[in-house]
Amino acid sequence: MSAFKPVRFVEVHLEGQFWQERLETVLTRTIPSQHVQLGEHGILESLTLPAPPPPLRFPRNEHNFTVQVFWDSDVGKWIEAASYALSHRRDPDIESKIEKITDDLEKAQAPDGYVNCWYLQREPDKRWTNLRDNHELYNLGHLIEGAIAYFLATGRRRLLSLLERYVEHVRATFGPGPDQKRGYCGHQEIELALIRLYRLTGERKHLDLASYFINERGKQPHYFDEEARRRGEQPSDFWAKSYEYNQSHKPVREQTKVVGHAVRAMYMYSAMADLAAELKDDSLKRTLEVLWADVIGSKMYITSGLGPAAANEGFTEDYDLPNDTAYAETCASVALIFWAQRMLHLDLSGKYADVMEQALFNGALTGLARDGTHYFYSNPLESDGRHSRWAWHTCPCCTMNASRLIASVGGYFLSHSDAAIAFHLYGGVSARVALAGGNVAIRETSTYPWSGDIKITVDPETPFDFALKLRIPGWARGFDVAVNGAAIAGAKAEDGYLTIARRWAAGDQITLTLPMPPERVYAHPAVRMDVGRFALKRGPLVYCVEEADNPGGPVQRLKLPRGAALKPEQRSDLFGGIVTLASPAIRLKDDDWQDTLYRPEAPAEVPTKVTALPYYLWNNRGPGSMLVWLVEG
C-alpha cells in the first residue's frame, strides 16, 4: 500500500484560469440555483413531512418505484456541495438554508433516531422492508457526507449529531445478531459515508459497519430474496432480473467482472478501496485490481463514460460501446474519479491518475453547462442534435455530483507522504503541505490543459530533503524537466511519476514541459462501433466535432483523411480562451441525390476544413449535431 494521502481541497488554492472559472461558476451560480430547484421540485418541502402528504410528483413506474424515495439524498448532496463552497468562503445565506434543513430533519427524526422523510411521511410501517429498491441507507450516506462537509466548513455539528443518532439506530438494526437484519443497501453509498465518519471521528465502529455492509453483500441466503418473500413477492420478479444490477450477485471478493448499474458499482469499488487502505486488506485490493483492469480494458468510453445502456443505467457486454445511445451517466464518471483517486492512494501509479484525469476533463466536466445551471445526465459521444442539457432532471443525482466534485476539485491535484509531495494534475494551484521534515509551500503555474508548459516553485520553510513526484501523463510521448534551469538529462518516469529527490530550498524552481501535439486515437478493433473511425485528443482532452463550429449540415457527413495534418488553434474568442483543433476534411454532398436513399455511386465529396472542440464544451451554443468518433477516409 502506498503511504500517500490526498492534500485536502481546502489546502489547495486554484489559481489557474481554467479551474477558477469552473469553481466560480459553481459557487456563484450552480449551488444557489440548485437550492432553488430543490425548492421548486418539492424536495425541500418533503423534509417537513407535510400532512396530508401531497400527491406524488413522480408517480410510481411499472416497477412500483418512484424517484421520490431518494429525495433525501439530493438534499444531502446539495449540503455537501454547498459546504465545500463555504470552505472557500463563508456565506450566511447558504448557511441559514442548511440550518433550516437541519431544523426540518430534527423535527422529522423519530424517537429511535430514524430519519428518512419518505418513509416517515408516507409508509411509516414499511421501514427497512425494501432495501433492494428504496435507497434508505443510500439516503443516509449522502446526508452524512453533507453533514461532515458542513461541520468541517463551519464547525457546526448539529446536523452531523442527529445523523450519528440515526447511525446508531442503523447499527442496532443491521448486523449478525439474532434480532438484526443481515441486509445492506441496494444502492451503495452508506459505506463511503461511514468510512468518512470514521476518519472524522476516529470511531472504529463506523469502519466496522461499513465493512459489514461490504462483506455481507451477495452472501447466500440472499438478503434481497428473503426480503422480497417477506413482502409477499417472488424474488424472481425483481425487475432488473439479476442481482448483478446492484453488484450483489456474489460476495464482493468473488467478483471479477464489472457489471450492473454503473454508479452503484463505482461507489462500491470506492468504498472497497477505502476499506482496503484502512484495513490493509490485500484480498480487497486484489479484487479491485481485477475489476479495474476489466472496466478499463473493455468497458470505458474514451471520454471515461461508463455504462452504455439506459435499461440498467449500466454495463452490458465487453466492448459494447455504442456512441449515439451511450448512457454514460455523469454520476458514473464522477464516481470513477472517486474510485481512481482511491486506487491511486493504494498504489501511486499513473494508470490510476490517467483515468482520474480523463474522467475529470471529459466524463465529468461535460455534465455541467458553461452557464452552471444546465446538466447532462447521459453523455452520448454522438448526437444528431436532439440532445441538450436539462435545467433539472426527474432524478437530479447528476446535478449535485457535478457541483460537489467541482467545488472540491482542488483535492485531486496533490498527495503527500511523510517525505514526498506528488502532483497528479496541473493547472495552476498553490498549497501548503506538512511533511515530516517541515512545511512546504508549493505553487504550480500553467495554463494546463491548454498547454503542457508547467512551472513549479518550491518553498520549504527551511531547506530539507524530500521528494517531488511529478505525474508524467500516459498521453505524453516525452517530456523535458529542469530544476533551477538545469535540465535533468535522461529523466525517467516510473509508474507514471518522475521522482526528483533532493534537498529543496526556498525558491527552487522546476520546469516541466509536456508536449501536446494533437493526436488521432483509435479504439480496440473489438469496439465495432469505432472501426474505420478515430477520435481526436490533445493532452488530456478528448475533442469532438460540433455543428456550431462546422456549419453546413450534420457533422456526421464529414470524413477526415488518414494522413491529414492536425493543427491546434488558440481561440481567444471561444469560452474565455481555448485550443481547438483544425484538420482538412471532406464533406459528403447530398444535392445530387434526388429522391433515392441508395445508389451505386459514392456520395460526391467536397474538401472542407473541420474544427474540433473539447468534448466537455459541446452543446453550449444551442442544439446541433456532434461527433467524437470521426470517419477516416
Next chain:
Amino acid sequence: MSAFKPVRFVEVHLEGQFWQERLETVLTRTIPSQHVQLGEHGILESLTLPAPPPPLRFPRNEHNFTVQVFWDSDVGKWIEAASYALSHRRDPDIESKIEKITDDLEKAQAPDGYVNCWYLQREPDKRWTNLRDNHELYNLGHLIEGAIAYFLATGRRRLLSLLERYVEHVRATFGPGPDQKRGYCGHQEIELALIRLYRLTGERKHLDLASYFINERGKQPHYFDEEARRRGEQPSDFWAKSYEYNQSHKPVREQTKVVGHAVRAMYMYSAMADLAAELKDDSLKRTLEVLWADVIGSKMYITSGLGPAAANEGFTEDYDLPNDTAYAETCASVALIFWAQRMLHLDLSGKYADVMEQALFNGALTGLARDGTHYFYSNPLESDGRHSRWAWHTCPCCTMNASRLIASVGGYFLSHSDAAIAFHLYGGVSARVALAGGNVAIRETSTYPWSGDIKITVDPETPFDFALKLRIPGWARGFDVAVNGAAIAGAKAEDGYLTIARRWAAGDQITLTLPMPPERVYAHPAVRMDVGRFALKRGPLVYCVEEADNPGGPVQRLKLPRGAALKPEQRSDLFGGIVTLASPAIRLKDDDWQDTLYRPEAPAEVPTKVTALPYYLWNNRGPGSMLVWLVEG
C-alpha cells in the same frame, strides 16, 4: 389507373429451383409445424372457449395488454397459408384441421354472429370497448382472408359463411347511424379482408364497409378519445402517446408522412390502394404516391426493412436507420410487398416492382430459416452474434406472414390486361393467361436471382397481336433482348418495362439478358450510420458478410478498400447452389493491443479475402457476427 391485374398464384407454376425449394419447404415443413406450434402454445385450445379460462400464458404488460387478444388472427393467417398450400395440392390432414377449427368457431359464435374467442371467453361484456388496442376487427380480417383462401382451395364455404354472419353483425354495429359506433380498428386489416370479400362475392356492401373504416379513420371527435373516456380512462394516457402509432392522427387523405407502427401503416396503405383501384379514387391514389415517396426516400433500409424502432415497432425520424438495433419487422416487409403490388396495379411502373422485388428477396425471405421452422421477427442489418431466429414468438404474427407469402408467391410474378402480359419477377415460372384475343401459355426459364439470363417462350393458342411487357429492374445498368434470336436494337424500357408488341405465334422465344455485376451501393449521406460504408448487391440481392464464411473474429473488424474488385463465385456447396461475392479486404488485428482500449496507433491490418452471402440466408449456420454496411477504407 392501370388496366393490369395480377395473375393469381394458382395459375403460376414455380419451376425454377430457387422458388421450388422455398415453396416445398413451406408446404412440407413450415405449415405443418405452425399448426403444431399453435397447438402447443394454447392458441388452438383458446378457440374451444375452455371453462374456466386457463391462466394467461402471456400476462398483461404495463399497458394492460396481452398478446392473447389477437390469437384468432394467428389462426386465420395459418388457415390462409395452409389453404394456399392446398391450392398447390390437397391434403386431407390439413383440411381436417381446418374443419376442426371451423367446428370450434361455429360453436363459439354468439347468436348475433359475433365470434371473437378472447372476448367470448374472458370479457363477454366488453365487446367493442377497446378498438384502439384489442384487435377485434383485425382478428376478423385475418379469419376472413383465411376463409376465402380455404373456399377457393376446396370449395368449402362453411367457415366463410359463419364469418359472413359475423360481418353482418359488424356492419350493424359500425356506421354513421344513430345507434352505431363510428369506430374502426386500431390495427388495420379488416379493410383488406372486406375488399377481398367484395371481390369474391361481388357484394358492394363489403367494399362500402371497408371504405367507411378508411374514411372514418382520424376524424374528429376522435373515436379512440371517446372510447377511452367511456372506459373511464384519460385519452392522453394512451401508452403510445400519439395516434400516429395507428395512423389515426388525421384523416387518411391528409397524411403526408409515413408514421407509427410499420405493419399497421403498410396494411392501411394496401387497403387504400385497393380502394383507389376499385373506386377510381384519385385522391387516395395521390395520397399514396406522397406516402410512397416519403417511405422510399427517407425511411427504408436497403433490405426494404421498415421501422427502425422497437418502442413503437415502427417509424421514427427521416434517415434514422440504425443497423444493429433495426427492428425492421418481417411482417412490415411482407406488407410492403402487398402495398407495392397494389401500387403496381394502379400504375405499371418499375419503381413499385423494384421495391416489391427488393422486399421479397431481402426483407421478407430473411424472416424464414432455411429449415422452414425458425423465424426472424426483427431483421437487423448488423449483429454481434446474439441474434438468432426463434422457433416461435410470443407474438407469432411474422411466422404466418412468411408462410402465407411464400405459399402464394407465384402471384407476384405476372400481371395481365386484355391485350398484354407483364413480367415483374423472373425465376422459372409457367402460366396460362387468358387475354381478350385468346389464351396464352407462357414459360419463363432462368436461374434468377443467380443469373439474369432469361428465356421466355410464348405459346398462344392461335397467333394474335398482344404485348409482352418485361420488367427491366432498376438495378440493371443495361440489357439485351432478342426475339427468336433477332436482337432488338435500341430497345428501351419505359417506366421500368420493355414492351414488345407483335403478333405472337406458338414457339416464339424471347431471350432477355440482365447483366448482374456485383455492385457497391452507398446510402444517402443523411443516413449517418452508413457514412464511410457501403453495401454489396448483385441483381436484386443485398449481400452481407457473415462470420460463418469469414472465420477469424467478428466481421466488424473487416474493411474493404474502395477500389477492390468484387468477384461473384458460384458455390454449389452452399444452400443448394448460390452465388457469393468475394473481395480483397483488410482485417484489423488485435493481438498487439494488450490491455488497453484506446491508443494513438491505428490497429494493425492484415490482408484477407472476404466472402459475402445473400442477406436472406444469414444465420442459417449457427450464431455469428454479420454486417451489411461494410467499412470502406
